[in-house]
Amino acid sequence: MKTLIYFLLTIFMSGCTKNDNPENNVPPELIGKWKIVEIYSSDGSSASWKPHDSGQVYDLWLKSDWTYLTLDNNVNCNKGNFSINNNQITFHPCASEYPLTIETISAEILILRDNFTPEVYKTKYLKI
Numbered sequence: 001m002k003t004l005i006y007f008l009l010t011i012f013m014s015g016c017t018k019n020d021n022p023e024n025n026v027p028p029e030l031i032g033k034w035k036i037v038e039i040y041s042s043d044g045s046s047a048s049w050k051p052h053d054s055g056q057v058y059d060l061w062l063k064s065d066w067t068y069l070t071l072d073n074n075v076n077c078n079k080g081n082f083s084i085n086n087n088q089i090t091f092h093p094c095a096s097e098y099p100l101t102i103e104t105i106s107a108e109i110l111i112l113r114d115n116f117t118p119e120v121y122k123t124k125y126l127k128i
Contacts, residue, residue, distance in 0.1 A: 026064050027084070029107050033058035034125035042119035049124070058128055 036059045038049045056071040062082065063069075068091060070078045081092045088099035089112065103122065104111040110125040 026062075026066060027105070029105055030062045030084075030110070031064050032062065032127050034060040034062070034110055035128050036060075036123055037126045038124040040120065040122035040124070042121075044119070047120050060125060 035056075036052050036054055039052045040047060040049045054071070059071060061069040066081050066083070068080060068082045072078060077091065077093070083090050083092065084102075085099070087102045089102055090099040098116050101113040101115055102110070103113045108127050110127070112123050112125070114121040114123075
């Protein structure tokens with residue numbers, strides 16, 4: 001009888017373990033492949049949205065396991081992990097590792113703002 005109790009207790013305890021996997025906490029609207037469609041920048045006197053096409057199939061792929069992949073030419077920063085803190089997203093192991101502000105996010109649109117450039121700089125992505 002003791003063996004049965006220990007067996008049932010073991011099964012019960014293993015079934016109730018805490019899931020520390022951050023995979024379940026990635027905002028679902030972020031997961032997917034994103035293509036840059038516009039860039040908001042300033043020429044020093046005025047700022048505006050300008051169409052952008054990198055020529056790539058996608059520019060940013062955010063995965064549910066907190067990893068990312070980009071198709072840009074920066075080999076030091078084209079894959080790794082990302083983290084989110086409030087409305088900031090940080091890509092690791094980028095050399096600069098500064099967070100970008102998530103200004104807008106929906107199932108189809110993502111706008112990231114760079115707070116570290118002297119002029120306002122935003123990137124608008126469309127989910128593909």
